[in-house]
Amino acid sequence: MSKPPASNGAPLRTRDIKIIVNTGLARRHAAERRFRWYGLIAISLGLAFVALMFANIIGKGWPAFWQTYVQVPISFDAATLDPEGRRDPNTLASADYAALVRAGLRQVFPTVEGRLPLRALSALVSTDASYELQRRVVADPSLIGTQQEVWLLASAAVDTFVKGNIDRTLVEAERPLKDNQIEWIDQLQAADKIERHFNSVLFQNGDSREPEQAGIRGALMGSFFTLLVTFLLSFPIGVATAVYLEEFAPKNHWTDIIEVNINNLAAVPSIVFGLLGLAVFINFFGLPRSAPLVGGLVLSLMTLPVIIIAGRAALTSVPPSIREAALGMGASKLQMVGHHVLPLAMPGMLTGSIIGMARALGESAPLLMIGMVAFIVDVPKNFLDPATVLPVQIYLWSDLPERAFIERTSAAIMVLLAFMMLMNGLAILLRKRFERRW
Amino acid sequence: MSTPALETQVALNGALNRRAPRPQSASVQVTDYDNRQTVGKLTVDNPKMACRDVNVYYGQKHAIKNVSLDIGANEVIAFIGPSGCGKSTFIRCLNRMNDTIPTARITGLIKLDDDDIHAKEIDVVQLRARVGMVFQKPNPFPKSIYENVAYGPRIHGMVNTKAELDDLVRESLERAGLIKEVEKRMLEPGTSLSGGQQQRLCIARAIAVNPEVILMDEPCSALDPIATAKIEELIDELRENYTIVIVTHSMQQAARVSQRTAYFHLGDLIEIGDTDQIFTNPRHKLTEDYITGRFG
Numbered sequence: 001m002s003k004p005p006a007s008n009g010a011p012l013r014t015r016d017i018k019i020i021v022n023t024g025l026a027r028r029h030a031a032e033r034r035f036r037w038y039g040l041i042a043i044s045l046g047l048a049f050v051a052l053m054f055a056n057i058i059g060k061g062w063p064a065f066w067q068t069y070v071q072v073p074i075s076f077d078a079a080t081l082d083p084e085g086r087r088d089p090n091t092l093a094s095a096d097y098a099a100l101v102r103a104g105l106r107q108v109f110p111t112v113e114g115r116l117p118l119r120a121l122s123a124l125v126s127t128d129a130s131y132e133l134q135r136r137v138v139a140d141p142s143l144i145g146t147q148q149e150v151w152l153l154a155s156a157a158v159d160t161f162v163k164g165n166i167d168r169t170l171v172e173a174e175r176p177l178k179d180n181q182i183e184w185i186d187q188l189q190a191a192d193k194i195e196r197h198f199n200s201v202l203f204q205n206g207d208s209r210e211p212e213q214a215g216i217r218g219a220l221m222g223s224f225f226t227l228l229v230t231f232l233l234s235f236p237i238g239v240a241t242a243v244y245l246e247e248f249a250p251k252n253h254w255t256d257i258i259e260v261n262i263n264n265l266a267a268v269p270s271i272v273f274g275l276l277g278l279a280v281f282i283n284f285f286g287l288p289r290s291a292p293l294v295g296g297l298v299l300s301l302m303t304l305p306v307i308i309i310a311g312r313a314a315l316t317s318v319p320p321s322i323r324e325a326a327l328g329m330g331a332s333k334l335q336m337v338g339h340h341v342l343p344l345a346m347p348g349m350l351t352g353s354i355i356g357m358a359r360a361l362g363e364s365a366p367l368l369m370i371g372m373v374a375f376i377v378d379v380p381k382n383f384l385d386p387a388t389v390l391p392v393q394i395y396l397w398s399d400l401p402e403r404a405f406i407e408r409t410s411a412a413i414m415v416l417l418a419f420m421m422l423m424n425g426l427a428i429l430l431r432k433r434f435e436r437r438w
Numbered sequence: 439m440s441t442p443a444l445e446t447q448v449a450l451n452g453a454l455n456r457r458a459p460r461p462q463s464a465s466v467q468v469t470d471y472d473n474r475q476t477v478g479k480l481t482v483d484n485p486k487m488a489c490r491d492v493n494v495y496y497g498q499k500h501a502i503k504n505v506s507l508d509i510g511a512n513e514v515i516a517f518i519g520p521s522g523c524g525k526s527t528f529i530r531c532l533n534r535m536n537d538t539i540p541t542a543r544i545t546g547l548i549k550l551d552d553d554d555i556h557a558k559e560i561d562v563v564q565l566r567a568r569v570g571m572v573f574q575k576p577n578p579f580p581k582s583i584y585e586n587v588a589y590g591p592r593i594h595g596m597v598n599t600k601a602e603l604d605d606l607v608r609e610s611l612e613r614a615g616l617i618k619e620v621e622k623r624m625l626e627p628g629t630s631l632s633g634g635q636q637q638r639l640c641i642a643r644a645i646a647v648n649p650e651v652i653l654m655d656e657p658c659s660a661l662d663p664i665a666t667a668k669i670e671e672l673i674d675e676l677r678e679n680y681t682i683v684i685v686t687h688s689m690q691q692a693a694r695v696s697q698r699t700a701y702f703h704l705g706d707l708i709e710i711g712d713t714d715q716i717f718t719n720p721r722h723k724l725t726e727d728y729i730t731g732r733f734g
Contacts, residue, residue, distance in 0.1 A: 251540060321577035325640070327538060329590045330567035330647065339589070340579060 057417075061410025067199035067212065068154040068162045070125055070188060072104040074133065075147045087141045097130035097137075098122075101152065108193070109184060120181050124188075126153040126212045128201075151195065156211040156404040158185060162194060165403050202411060206377045207393065211404030214397070216412050218379045222292055222372070222387030223361060223419075225380060229296020230360050234303040235353050239342075241304075242311030242349070247337050266305035273302045274369030282370060289371035290386035298370060299360040306359065310352020314345035347434045354427035358420050364391035390416045468722045474503070474703075477721045478711035482510035482698075486651060486681040487532060492546035494527055494536065501527045504546075505707040507700055509651070514673060514682045516692035516713065519702035520728065525685045526574075528702065529653050532683060533569035534562050550651070567594055570644035574656040576636035578628030578643070583620050586628040586639055587611060590647035606646060614642035615672050634665025641672065645680070652676065654684040658691065670695050689729055693717050701725045 078085070081095045105121050106112065112121050129152040136150075137143055157176040160166050162185070172179050188194045205215030249255045277298035281287045287294050318341050326336040367373065372388050373396065380387035388396070390412060397409040468477055485508040494502035502524045509515050509532075517525035527536065534555060536542040548555045555565050567590070578586050587607045590596075597603045607624075611617040616638045620631070628639050637657055644652055654673070658666040673682055673695045686692050692699050693713060700710040701724070709716065709725045720726040 319577075321573065321575055322579065323538075324535065324571075324573060325577040325579060325643075328533070328535065328566060328571035328573065329593070329643065330563050330565075331589075331593055332563050335593055339593075344580065 057410050057413050060407055061412075061414045063163050064202065064404075064407040064411035065199050066196040067201060068159040069151040069195050069197050070154045070158070071149055071193040071195070072101065072125065072129075072152050073107050073147060074100050074104045074150045075107075076100065076133075076137065076143045076145060077103075078145045081137060081144050082141075087144075089138060092138050092141060093134060095134070095137075097133040100133055101125060101129050104150075108188070117180060120178055121184065123155055124158055124181060124184060126155050127210060128153050128213045151197065153201065153212055154194070156402060157181075158194075159212055160403045161185060162189075162196070202408070206379045207375060207388070207396070208377060209375075211400075211402050211408060214405070214408060216390065216393060216415060218376055219388050219390045219393035219412070220415070221380050222295075222376075223389040225292035225383050225387065226295040226299060226367075226372075226389055227357060227361055229293055229383060230299040230303055231353075231357060233296065233300040234307055234356070237300075238304050238307030238353065239311055239349055242308050242315060243337055243342065245308070246312050246315040247341065248333065262305050262308050266309055269365075270302050270363055271365040271369065273298050274366030276301065277366065278369045288384055288386070290374050290376070290388070291384045292372075292380060292387050293383040294370050295367050295372050295387075295389065296383070298366045299363060302363065302366060303353075303356040303360050306356035307349070307353050310356070311345070311349045314348025314352065315341060317348065318344045343434075347431045350430045350434065351427050354423055354430070358423045358427075361419060361423065362391055362416065364389070364395055367392055390419070466721060466723055466726055471723060473722075474706040474708065476506070476707045477709045477725075478716075480507045480707075480710050482508045482513070484511045485509060486511040486551070488547075488549045489531075490547040492528070492531060492544065492548060494524070494531060495543040496539070497541040501705055502531070503705045505702075507707060507710055509681060509683060510698070511681055512677055512679075513698060514677050514684060514696045515698045515700065516696035517683070517685045517700050517702060518687075518689060518692050518728070519708075521687075522704070523702040524705040525700075525702045526655055529655055529683055529685050532651070532653055533566050533571055535571065537562060567647050568649055569651045569653060570647065570649035571653045572637070572640050572644055572655070572657050575660055576633055576640055578631070578636050578639050580627060580629055582625045583611075583628050583631070583639060584624040587642050587646045590643060594647055596647065610642045610646040611639075613645055613676070614638045615668065615675075616642055632665070634661050634668060637661060637665070637669060638672065641669075641676075645676070649680065651681045651683065654682065656685050656687060659687060666691070689717070701728065703728070 077100065080099055081097075082088075082091055084091065102118070102122055105124065106118070109121060112118060132152060133150070154162070157166070158181075161168075161177055161182070166175050166177060168175075168182055177185070185194065201213060202215045203220075204217055205213055206218030208214040245255060245259065277294060281294045281297050282289055287297075322340050322344065323336055326340045327333075331339065367389055371386075373392050374386060374388065375396070376386050376388055378385070394409055394412045394416065397405045397412065400406075468475075487509040489508075490506045492502055492505045493500065505528060517529060519525050530536045531544055531548060532555075536544060544556070550565070550568060553560055579589065581589075584607055587610050588603055591603060591606050597606055608617060611620060616635060619635060620626075620639075623630075628636065631639060637660075641652075641657075658669050661669065670691065673684065676682060684692075684695065696713045698711065699713045699716040701708045701716065701720075701722075703724050709720060709722045711721075716725065717729060720729060
């Protein structure tokens with residue numbers, strides 16, 4: 001009875017299985033290799049496109065971080081600036097600094113005569129040059145009466161030419177610089193009076209119609225205020241909602257409906273939230289247009305579902321044994337959540353929130369609806385000042401034809417990407433910091 | 439016609455069963471498998487907890503059927519029975535842990551001393567402070583050893599000063615027989631301990647709030663024999679001050695640590711009585727079948 005019932009069946013089967021497996025083996029290995037190749041190809045394609053994108057953006061945007069300056073001898077003539085000699089700030093502020101710039105340029109090119117050539121000569125430096133002189137004199141009135149070599153911001157056309165983006169072989173009428181201007185630039189370059197400095201204007205100014213004076217400070221501050229409002233609203237509300245729905249709410253039809261709706265909200269196109277914000281916050285509640293407060297409110301609506309969903313997922317991932325342990329000790333439900341479940345779910349919640357915030361940072365469509373697309377020169381100082389945000393600034397600049405704006409668009413994209421990476425880095429850092437071993 | 443392998447198996451079973459005395463089948467009074475009336479004496483002279491006609495439903499499923507029994511003060515009572523017999527469900531009724539399951543419904547009377555634990559004036563927080571629980575899988579909080587033990591006294595406001603709390607933590611760890619092992623590493627995470635140590639930490643955590651009853655739901659099922667022996671020793675010591683209810687899969691363990699044993703079968707309490715009597719002289723055929731290893 002201990003013998004196998006079919007004595008000649010067993011060895012046959014063993015031999016068969018060996019052959020069967022061996023014949024299939026090559027096919028299986030080939031399938032595996034093929035799959036690995038598909039994976040490799042997909043990843044390298046992805047990486048190639050990312051590299052291409054970065055190379056393109058950085059290649060275009062990098063020159064924008066450097067700005068051309070022209071060295072001009074300026075004599076701070078007391079008769080022009082302060083005829084009464086009282087050093088009154090009002091007098092100093094309203095003096096004719098443009099005349100100083102013109103005089104300085106004529107000093108460099110004394111042979112230039114005539115109204116048109118002189119105007120062309122003045123056009124070599126930015127209109128901001130006279131304001132720069134004004135700022136210097138108001139800050140330090142002792143400059144009056146002295147002669148200084150001053151680096152003045154060059155105009156956008158000069159900057160573009162110096163960066164090699166204007167073809168001098170073109171017909172004169174087809175390029176922004178006239179023949180005589182190119183000649184002067186050549187002379188200035190030969191005399192080492194043209195230099196490229198770090199473009200601090202980009203980080204200090206708000207928007208401007210003159211590319212050399214346009215900066216992203218206004219958009220950065222707008223983004224900062226908007227995101228602050230978004231975070232302060234959506235994080236506490238989102239976490240509280242997730243905790244309530246996951247831990248306290250009874251499981252019935254109402255909570256089911258709420259859950260389905262939250263999931264649907266996360267998939268609603270963001271421009272719809274912009275329309276909602278326009279209708280509710282601006283038209284109904286009468287909040288100001290273009291304000292970071294309203295932008296933050298709208299982005300909160302958009303971010304909330306993401307935070308709630310991430311929060312609930314993080315809460316469900318806390319093992320039930322921890323809940324039982326806390327309840328078994330006589331902890332109340334709120335103590336169980338507050339002392340144990342929430343701290344353990346925090347890394348997941350923070351990650352979800354920061355990803356939601358990063359999405360809000362890159363959002364432009366809903367903000368167009370509430371007027372944050374306006375041309376705003378002043379840097380916003382609070383939540384109600386008119387403002388724009390980085391992605392909208394990029395959108396605005398990308399519309400402009402000047403070469404200098406094209407490179408500034410790429411520079412602004414680089415700044416935006418840097419912020420995104422910063423936020424994602426923060427998410428990873430916080431996750432590591434709060435993560436606990438089980 | 440037994441094969442050598444089978445003989446080894448029998449020998450192994452014999453070794454395992456050695457400590458549980460063999461029953462004498464002659465004394466079985468109830469031989470009808472369908473008779474689910476509880477056999478044995480369910481009352482005691484000085485009950486700590488009393489359960490009468492307890493029924494538990496999970497939705498449509500009738501998980502505990504008309505169970506009545508007393509839990510005596512300062513005794514260790516063991517609940518045994520095959521998987522799915524409802525012993526864990528029943529033990530979780532005693533501190534209302536089943537409240538956390540939305541579909542669970544409980545009827546009948548459960549008293550702790552003279553208080554109905556389902557009465558309105560008994561808060562579940564108070565009940566769980568009086569009836570502590572140790573779970574099947576060691577589940578220390580992901581905090582330091584000190585914080586694990588200090589948690590209960592802290593949330594219940596049992597101590598006023600840090601020094602008092604320190605003393606209480608030390609004392610609890612001492613009573614759980616863990617102090618020597620963790621004295622030097624009180625601030626390390628509780629999860630860094632071995633499985634057996636973690637379970638003793640959970641016991642220390644439970645006794646830190648000085649409960650009247652400690653419920654243990656298969657406390658040794660995830661532990662090796664040496665850790666199990668330590669826990670069993672501890673249970674024996676704790677009996678002086680606490681009433682202990684233990685659910686176990688191991689009949690040997692029930693025989694070793696308990697004074698009374700209750701045998702559950704598919705939601706019915708089949709038999710209850712002194713541990714010695716249950717293991718030597720079961721009165722119900724189902725009990726006999728289970729403890730002789732015929733099923734389960």
